[in-house]
Amino acid sequence: METWEQLKDTQPKIINLLVRTLEKNRLAHAYLFEGSKGTGKKKVALQLAKSFFCGERQGSDPCMECRDCKRIEHGNHPDVHIIDPDGQSIKKHQVEHLQKEFSYRGVESAKKVYIVSHADLMTVGAANSILKFLEEPAAETLAILLTEQGSKVLPTIHSRSQHLTFAPLLRGKFIDILVEDGNSNTIATMLASLTTSYEETLQLLEGDWIAQARTVVIQLMEETYSRPSQVLFTVQEKWIPLFKEKSQQEIGLDMILLWLRDLMYMKVGKLDSLTYVDQQNKLEQQALNSTQDVLSRRMSAVLQAKKHLASNVNPQLLMEKLLLTIQEG
Numbered sequence: 032m033e034t035w036e037q038l039k040d041t042q043p044k045i046i047n048l049l050v051r052t053l054e055k056n057r058l059a060h061a062y063l064f065e066g067s068k069g070t071g072k073k074k075v076a077l078q079l080a081k082s083f084f085c086g087e088r089q090g091s092d093p094c095m096e097c098r099d100c101k102r103i104e105h106g107n108h109p110d111v112h113i114i115d116p117d118g119q120s121i122k123k124h125q126v127e128h129l130q131k132e133f134s135y136r137g138v139e140s141a142k143k144v145y146i147v148s149h150a151d152l153m154t155v156g157a158a159n160s161i162l163k164f165l166e167e168p169a170a171e172t173l174a175i176l177l178t179e180q181g182s183k184v185l186p187t188i189h190s191r192s193q194h195l196t197f198a199p200l201l202r203g204k205f206i207d208i209l210v211e212d213g214n215s216n217t218i219a220t221m222l223a224s225l226t227t228s229y230e231e232t233l234q235l236l237e238g239d240w241i242a243q244a245r246t247v248v249i250q251l252m253e254e255t256y257s258r259p260s261q262v263l264f265t266v267q268e269k270w271i272p273l274f275k276e277k278s279q280q281e282i283g284l285d286m287i288l289l290w291l292r293d294l295m296y297m298k299v300g301k302l303d304s305l306t307y308v309d310q311q312n313k314l315e316q317q318a319l320n321s322t323q324d325v326l327s328r329r330m331s332a333v334l335q336a337k338k339h340l341a342s343n344v345n346p347q348l349l350m351e352k353l354l355l356t357i358q359e360g
Contacts, residue, residue: 034095035078035092041070041071042071042197045195045198049079058173061176061191061192062079062174062192062193063150063193063195064076064178065194065197066199067197067199068230069200069227070197070198070227071197072177072197073148077103077146078093079173080108080173081100081103083142084110084111085097111143112129112132112144113146113148114129114145114147114148116149120157121147121150122154123156126156129145130160133145142173143172145164145172148177150188151179151181158184161174162185162187176192181196200227202223202224209222218236218242221245221306221307222235222236225285225286225289235282240273240279243273244273244282245286247269248286250269252317255358262354263351266354271346271350280340284340289307292306292330293314294314295327297314332353332356336350336353
């Protein structure tokens with residue numbers, strides 16, 4: 032059970048704004064929370080619901096002990112409704128069901144909260160139905176819409192909501208969280224360079240895949256510079272069996288890009304920003320043999336490979352071409 036003060040560690044600007052609003056009892060009737068995965072949008076939404084319902088609130092902080100706070104914490108409050116996508120989208124019938132629920136008086140008070148996850152995935156019908164709620168808000172209703180892509184939410188919904196943009200998690204903070212969970216610093220640093228989503232890191236950690244992938248990338252990058260004749264064999268024998276899915280291939284390309292970025296960081300002395308923190312000797316040697324212009328071209332080649340990957344090209348041919356391009360500079 033996190034407090035507003037604890038949530039402030041990751042989103043200080045937004046939490047300060049909401050705390051001031053709660054202290055003055057000036058909550059908006061609708062909020063649009065926009066931010067990438069892992070930035071705490073849903074945690075803040077649920078904390079706001081607790082403060083909205085809590086009858087024992089002191090200033091902005093919910094008491095965390097009353098019936099309302101405990102029910103929200105355990106996900107079974109009868110007047111807090113959460114809408115998640117049904118398949119690939121949020122459909123009109125889901126909003127119509129919400130409208131039906133809202134037609135009843137609150138079970139224990141007149142207050143109601145609804146939280147819409149992935150609001151950008153609403154169908155046109157669902158979005159227009161939600162719009163009716165926003166245009167004619169009940170006095171005791173709080174709407175919180177969550178999205179990673181605010182540009183895909185109807186402008187009319189934007190205009191009727193208070194739009195708050197969540198900042199990405201600071202890399203150092205995220206690394207600390209992952210290390211506290213028992214991951215090595217090398218793996219935690221790699222994960223934090225790939226994503227700020229805690230849920231995504233859990234997926235990447237399954238079956239030790241991320242550690243194996245990191246080892247293969249390091250081997251490929253070492254061979255690209257020192258044993259170029261070995262590279263194509265490594266692609267066939269190690270890369271292809273490990274990076275089977277397109278999503279894994281995309282991550283692999285990102286890991287190569289991070290290696291090249293580390294080489295650039297070595298050249299400009301930004302050692303505290305390295306991803307491959309245990310490979311400084313290899314990075315230093317390779318950086319000495321690469322100019323910044325060459326590294327920029329190699330990084331552009333990786334980005335181009337990512338675009339081609341989306342076009343369903345043969346992944347082995349893609350990798351072979353990319354690594355040859357990196358060798359040629």
